[in-house]
Structure formats: structure tokens, C-alpha cells
Amino acid sequence: MSEIQIYMWIGLVLFLILIAYLGYLGYKRTSTVSDFAIAGASLGPYVLGLAFAATFFSAATFVGYPGWAYQWGFSSLWIFMTLIFASPLGLIVVAKRAREMNIKQKSLSLADWLGDRYNSDFIRVGTALVCLFNIFYIAAQFAAGAWIFKTLLGIPYSLGLAIIAIFVVAYVFWGGSFADIYTDAAQAVAMAVMGLLVFLSALWMFHGGFTGAFTHIHNTLAERSADLVALTNPDSAAFYAVPAIIGAFIIQFAFSSQPQLFNKVLALKDPRDMRKMILVYVVSALCFLLVVLGGLYAAVTVTVDHPDQALLTYVTEAFPPIMAAVLGIVVIAAAMSTTDGIFVVMSTLVANDIYRKFLVPRGIVKATPEEADRMALKLSRYTVIVVGVISYILVLNPPASMGMFIWVGISGVASGTLGPLIVGLFFPNLATxxxxxxxxxxxxxxxxxxxxxxxxxxxxxxxxxxxxxxxxVMLIVGFATRNKGVATEQPSQKSV
Incomplete structure (x- = not known):
């Protein structure tokens, strides 16, 4: 066993003990479906700011996006720009107003919020079904964790995949949103530290500090291909043309309203603290994103078989073995920090949005209010297991690019939900x-x-x-139907 593997095993055991403890704390505080879904709307801005950042920036940030920079060069830095500008703007635009409206609505998820906003079970159930696209996101995070086990510990991909799936399913099953947010906040700190260290490694890996590093990187990549140092790269799957870049900015704006992030907005105890939460998120995000530069560092210092291995391989060259092990733990943390949030959301879709807010009020399923609450909490937990199994199967054969695989889910959710959300918040007269x-x-x-x-x-x-x-379509149809009122269906019951 190599020195890196020894450190990795020690760090992994300590990390899993910490996460298990935080999951236990979450379990102790989870007694209702509201606790499971949004931590009872009882948390402060600092822990939620960290948790929001950790959920927002998944293992793709530490594996997939550096792989883009390694493979496609400078054009991949557009991902940095979109994430640091468009995404915070999306959060600023949506978060405070949505949380203020939820004081009255008391919704538990994005699907629930939209269903309550439009008094429509069609919107509630339809959004819940659209949000199932995020199973691709979960699967990609599992794949990232499995890559870590394979690269740093020599564990076969399929076994590593099973390990991370079982562990994440277990602590979300018991702790719900409390476990999700507590663990995410702790993981965010480790992710920020690693981002800063990777960025600073240019000081000792290249001559002439940062200026010398980027001059060397530019010249080396330019010798290989002019496309590697251009603003767009025709070989890139993400930034091959200006319209694709514009599209990336639009979808990153929309990403801030993804259901696993929206539920953290709903979990904030005092809407007046939203500014503090956003500030913590932006500072954390900047630190996380510095790892993308590690992909450029790797492009001129190491050779890998798969682009998603670029940052991991670079860190083993740039740092002592203990730091390579720490990065491995951080990537696993990044994968978990996003995955657990999506698990909570998807279980809430089934238990609250479909069962508790649709099937029971419509009389399709007979249950007293107390029976419905107990069954909703059970469904929340058992849905976690089902989603975990499906996600595991999806990536038994690893995707060609984890970064692009993730966006299958994100784009699917955003395409169906952003119109009703944005217009519902800012153009109420058109929000029919x-x-x-x-x-x-x-x-x-x-x-x-x-x-x-x-x-x-x-x-x-x-x-x-x-x-x-x-x-x-939302604006056009809203204008045409604005005199018919906001609601066309009877409101669903707020609780049963």
C-alpha cells in the first residue's frame, strides 16, 4: 500500500465518522416531513450559505470542470465566469422574494412552492415529475466518488460506486435535510481550502509565480493547437461558439433555482438574513472555482488517460502524499454535498408533493392527517433507497464526461420550471x-x-x-389569460 493510500484510508475513516455523527444529529432533530424536507425552516444564514455553496458546487467542480480545462484549454474558463457571475445573480433575483412569499405558503420544495403559488395540482405534480431529471445529477456524483476510489485507493470502479451510494443513502435516509445541511456546511470549508491550495500551487510548480505560470501554460498549449488558447474551441462540448457561451450564462442563472438549492432558501429562518447567506455563498464559490485553474496546470505538467483524472493526477505531483489524500476526501465530500441535497428533494417530491399534497387531498389515498404525516416521513426515507439504486445502475458504465452528464439533469429541470418561477415572482399579473x-x-x-x-x-x-x-410561452399565455385570474383550480390543502 502506497503512502497516499495510507493517508487516504485514514482520512476517509475520519471523514465518514464525522459525517455519520452529523447525520445522527440530523436524525435526532427529524420528526416530521417538514424537518426532513427543509429542516423546519429553522437555520441561520452562515450555515445555509456554506451548505448552499457546497450543494451548488458538486464533484464536477473538482473533477469534471478541471477535466474540461485539461482537454479543451482556455475556452473552459468560461465555466468560471458563468458560475461566479450568472449563478449569484440568479440567487439574488430569486431567493429573497421566494423566501418571503413562503412565510405565507409554507411550501416544502420547488414543486410544492409552484403548486401552491398557482393553486394547481397539475403544476405541483408536473414539476415533481420534471425534477426527476435530477437522477442524472445524483448518478454523476456517484461516478465522481467511484473515480476517487479507483484513482487513489485502487478500488475497482464498481465497488467504489457501491460504497459511496450505500453511505450517502444511509445518512440521508436517517437525517434528511438536517443531515444534508450540517454535513454540507462542514464539507464546504474543506472544499474552499483545497481550491485555494490548488490555485497557490502555481507558485512552486512554475517559474516566475503566477505570471510565469500562465505565460508557460499559454505558450505550451499554443504550440499544440491555437484552439487551446482561443476564446472558443470547436472541439469543446461546452464552449465551441459564442451562442453556446451565451447559453451557458443563461442556464447558470437558472441553476440557482434548482430544487436542491431552492429548499435551502426555504430553510432560512429569517428572510432578512438572505443578504448574509448570499455573501457567504459568493466567497465560498470563489474559493471552490479556483480548482478549475488546476486543469490548466495539469495540461502542461501531467498526462492522463481520462480528462476527469487530470486534477487528481496533478495534485499527486504538486503536493505531498497527505495533500493528495485530502483532495480525494474533498472530492468525495463535494459529491456527497450535492447528492444528499438532491436525495432530500426527490424524496420530498414523492412523499409531500405527490402523496401528501395531491393523492390524499384528492381522496385517491384515504388517510387521516396524522396517518398522512407519518406515511409521508416513511415515504421520504424509502424513496431515498429507490433513487439510490437507480442512480447506481445509471453509471455502472462511467459517462464519457461527468461534467456534461450532470447538465442533462440540470437543464431538464430548469427548462420546465424557470418560466413559472420567474414570472410568478416578478410579474404577478401575468402569472396565471x-x-x-x-x-x-x-x-x-x-x-x-x-x-x-x-x-x-x-x-x-x-x-x-x-x-x-x-x-x-409563460409571458405570451400569461398576457392572453391575465384577466381570468391567477388560479384556475381549487387550492390544494396546505396540510392534511
Whole structure:
């Protein structure tokens, strides 16, 4: 066993003990479906800011995006720009107003919030079904963890995949949102430290400090291909043309309203603390994103068989073995920090949005209020197991690019939900239930046509164009139906 593997095993055991303890604390505080879904809307801005950042920046940040920089060069730095500008803007635009409205609505998820906003079970259930796209996101995080086990510990990919799936399923099963947020906040600190260290490694890996490093990287890549140092790269699956870059900015704006992030907005105890939460998120995000530069460092210092291995391999060259082990733990943490949040969301979709807010009020399932609450909590937990198994199966054969695989899920969710969300928040006179239904259907149909028809190379851009379709349909139909009122269905019961 190598020195890196020894440190990795020690760090992994300590990390899993910490996560298990935090999961236990979450379990002790989880007694209702509200606790499971949004931690009872009882948490402060600092822990939620860290948790939001950790959930937002998944293992793709530490594995997939450096792999893009390694493979496609300087054009991949657009991912840095979109994430540091468009995403915080999306959070600022949506978060505070949505949380303030939820004081009255008391919704538990994005699907629940939209269903309550439009008094429509069609919107509630339709959004819940659209959010199932995020199973691709979970699967990609599992794949990232399995890559770590394979690269640093020599564990076969399939076994590593099983290990990370079982562990994440276990602590989310018991601790729900409390476990998700507590563990995410702790993981965010480790992710920020690693981002800073990778960025600073240029000081000893290259002559002439940062200036010398980027001069050397630019010259070396330019000798290989002019496309590697251009603003766009025709070989890139993400940033091959200006329209694709514009699409990336649009979809990153939309990403801030993804359901696993939206539920953390709903978990904030005092809406007046939203500014503090956003500030913590932005500072953390900047630190995380510095690892993308590690992909450029790797492009001129190491050779790998798969781009997703670039940062891991670079760190083994740039740091002592103990630091390589720490990076391995950080990537596992990044994978878990996003995965657990999505697990909570998807279980809430089934237990609260479909069962508790649709099947029971409509009389499709007979249950007293107390029976419905108990069954909702059980469904929340057992849905975690089902989703975990499906996600595991999806990536038994690892995807060609984890970064692009993730965006299949993100784009699918955004295409159907952003129109009803944005118009519902800022153009209430146009926010009719009819418009929201049309936008939901048009957005997701447009996305499927673009994706299945292979009309767009980038899954990010595909999502962006579908989002624009959804928003446009929402505005047009909203204008046409604005005099008919906001609701066209009877409100679902707030609780049963």
C-alpha cells in the first residue's frame, strides 16, 4: 500500500465518522416531513450559505470542470465566469422574494412552492415529475466518488460506486435535510481550502509565480493547437461558439433555482438574513472555482488517460502524499454535498408533493392527517433507497464526461420550471395557472426535442434554449389569460 493510500484510508475513516455523527444529529432533530424536507425552516444564514455553496458546487467542480480545462484549454474558463457571475445573480433575483412569499405558503420544495403559488395540482405534480431529471445529477456524483476510489485507493470502479451510494443513502435516509445541511456546511470549508491550495500551487510548480505560470501554460498549449488558447474551441462540448457561451450564462442563472438549492432558501429562518447567506455563498464559490485553474496546470505538467483524472493526477505531483489524500476526501465530500441535497428533494417530491399534497387531498389515498404525516416521513426515507439504486445502475458504465452528464439533469429541470418561477415572482399579473401549465409543458418538450434530436452539442446550451421557450410561452399565455385570474383550480390543502 502506497503512502497516499495510507493517508487516504485514514482520512476517509475520519471523514465518514464525522459525517455519520452529523447525520445522527440530523436524525435526532427529524420528526416530521417538514424537518426532513427543509429542516423546519429553522437555520441561520452562515450555515445555509456554506451548505448552499457546497450543494451548488458538486464533484464536477473538482473533477469534471478541471477535466474540461485539461482537454479543451482556455475556452473552459468560461465555466468560471458563468458560475461566479450568472449563478449569484440568479440567487439574488430569486431567493429573497421566494423566501418571503413562503412565510405565507409554507411550501416544502420547488414543486410544492409552484403548486401552491398557482393553486394547481397539475403544476405541483408536473414539476415533481420534471425534477426527476435530477437522477442524472445524483448518478454523476456517484461516478465522481467511484473515480476517487479507483484513482487513489485502487478500488475497482464498481465497488467504489457501491460504497459511496450505500453511505450517502444511509445518512440521508436517517437525517434528511438536517443531515444534508450540517454535513454540507462542514464539507464546504474543506472544499474552499483545497481550491485555494490548488490555485497557490502555481507558485512552486512554475517559474516566475503566477505570471510565469500562465505565460508557460499559454505558450505550451499554443504550440499544440491555437484552439487551446482561443476564446472558443470547436472541439469543446461546452464552449465551441459564442451562442453556446451565451447559453451557458443563461442556464447558470437558472441553476440557482434548482430544487436542491431552492429548499435551502426555504430553510432560512429569517428572510432578512438572505443578504448574509448570499455573501457567504459568493466567497465560498470563489474559493471552490479556483480548482478549475488546476486543469490548466495539469495540461502542461501531467498526462492522463481520462480528462476527469487530470486534477487528481496533478495534485499527486504538486503536493505531498497527505495533500493528495485530502483532495480525494474533498472530492468525495463535494459529491456527497450535492447528492444528499438532491436525495432530500426527490424524496420530498414523492412523499409531500405527490402523496401528501395531491393523492390524499384528492381522496385517491384515504388517510387521516396524522396517518398522512407519518406515511409521508416513511415515504421520504424509502424513496431515498429507490433513487439510490437507480442512480447506481445509471453509471455502472462511467459517462464519457461527468461534467456534461450532470447538465442533462440540470437543464431538464430548469427548462420546465424557470418560466413559472420567474414570472410568478416578478410579474404577478401575468402569472396565471394556464400560463404556468403551458410553460411547464413547452419548456420540457422543447428540451427533449433539442436533446433527443441532437440539435445542440452542449447540454448547457440545450437547456438554455428550452428555458427561453418556457419563459416566452409563460409571458405570451400569461398576457392572453391575465384577466381570468391567477388560479384556475381549487387550492390544494396546505396540510392534511
Amino acid at each position: 395557472a394556464t400560463a404556468a401549465k403551458c410553460s411547464l409543458v413547452a419548456g420540457i418538450v422543447a428540451y427533449l426535442i433539442i436533446l433527443i434530436g441532437d440539435l445542440e452539442q452542449s447540454t448547457m446550451a440545450a437547456g438554455a434554449w428550452a428555458v427561453l421557450v418556457g419563459v416566452t
